[in-house]
Amino acid sequence: MHSNPYCWRRLYTDACLFRSLADMQAAIADDGALALSAISRLDRTLVIAGAAGEGRADLVHAVIAKIQSVCLSAASDRFFDSSFSFGPSPASNLNIPSFAREVPCLQNPPSMVAFQRSYFGQPFVLKGYISEWPALNEHPWRSPAYLRQVAGPGRVIPVEVGKDYRASDWTQTILRWDDFLDVLASSPVDDRHSVLYLAQHNLLAQFPRLRDDIVIPDYIYADMPVPADYPDYHPPGNEERLILNAWLGPNGTISPAHTDPYYNLYAQVVGRKTVWLAPPHVTPSMYPYAPSSAPESLSSWGSTHNPAANNTDPSLSNTSRVDVFSSEEAQSRADFPLFFEKVVPEAIAVTLEPGDLLFFPPGWWHAMRAEDVSFSVSMWF
Structure with a gap:
């Protein structure tokens, strides 16, 4: 049977939306665990399925914001004076031998x-x-x-x-x-x-x-x-x-x-x-590593398989050893x-x-x- 990846992604997106909307009522009286689970589920629709379906991405964002505002304590507005830690800037970081x-x-x-x-x-x-x-x-x-x-x-x-x-x-x-x-x-x-x-x-x-x-x-x-x-x-x-x-x-x-x-x-x-x-x-x-579809004997590509190779289009993961x-x-x-x-x-x-x-x-x-x-x-x- 022919499989349509878009249909499966949309089904996953809609199922996560329905489940999260159903959880919202219970999440109001919950200790926050149910709300966090719903947000995590909705984020997965964005990350894994791309929120497939017309208007679904906007709906997912709206539901996440609603759960955060109703069920969780949102991060407060504050001065952003904190910063990641950075080391001193050296005169040059180009301490590598492989460039001209x-x-x-x-x-x-x-x-x-x-x-x-x-x-x-x-x-x-x-x-x-x-x-x-x-x-x-x-x-x-x-x-x-x-x-x-x-x-x-x-x-x-x-x-x-x-x-x-x-x-x-x-x-x-x-x-x-x-x-x-x-x-x-x-x-x-x-x-x-x-x-x-x-x-x-x-x-x-x-x-x-x-x-x-x-x-x-x-x-x-x-x-x-x-x-x-x-x-x-x-x-x-x-x-x-x-x-x-x-x-x-x-x-x-x-x-x-x-x-x-x-x-x-x-x-x-x-x-x-x-x-x-x-x-x-x-x-x-x-x-470069050999494409997944290439025979191991293809010496011009090397004999080691690239663990991150893209089987659909090997040019997207063309990586050097x-x-x-x-x-x-x-x-x-x-x-x-x-x-x-x-x-x-x-x-x-x-x-x-x-x-x-x-x-x-x-x-x-x-x-x-x-x-x-x-x-x-x-x-x-």
Whole structure:
């Protein structure tokens, strides 16, 4: 029998809504556990099912807000003078051996025409370009208190467990937002505790008030050409032709070198993050994992399976076996000779500060390392 995933997602969404609405009466006299369970269930409709169905997302948000206001003590408005802890800013974080030069920083933002004609093919940084966003000022994302207040009590979010999704013990779980913020605001992560990372999640859709704290750059609306070195480029297929994702995690969190199929404007809101990049044509020298559908004998892709591979479209999870942030001593030239010979001379890197905006085209290899508690927004277009 033919299965329609959308129908199942809508059925799940509607069932969760009906169950949560039915629970509201009992939750009023409850000690709060029933209300928290209902909110967690509704958050799962947003995270897992995308609140499938016309108007369902708005209804889910409205029901969550109603449960919070009637059944729970909402986070009070208060001054957001607290902040995540950050270490001292060193002169440079680019203490990695696998790059040849820094990402160019443009003195002035290019015009839309110049962006489309002259700047679309290479990465660049605009220092301080987003420094006027509310997220860096009157609605500070560096404040755990503000982030709690925006969401309200009882919310849950998806997190990765583990520093690196290539590791065999890496997994994912659903965690209370308040607990996640407590972990980020506590002592630095060490080897005794699992690293928790909110990665590639549309948090701004789950918590819509955060969406009001950013300003989408005009570059997003440019009619972008198909890059010569990435002929499979197509803009996102949604109505906005835009995919927003949030990335929030502790110091030391790493996204291994991988490629994405879209143009990317990457906004650094909180903390510092080091980014490594290399052009698409070095792909044969990046030692990528084999796609799930490829035979293990396909030597050009390597013989090790990528545990995070996307079976539907392997290009979305094209990940390198090379750890670009490791020292040369920890990573022998004998293991990855083509990487050191072909990739390193063309690789570029930069440490983004709060307020910086990084642009890079589709198909570019990129790896990220958080130098502090880091909150970033990627805008795929």
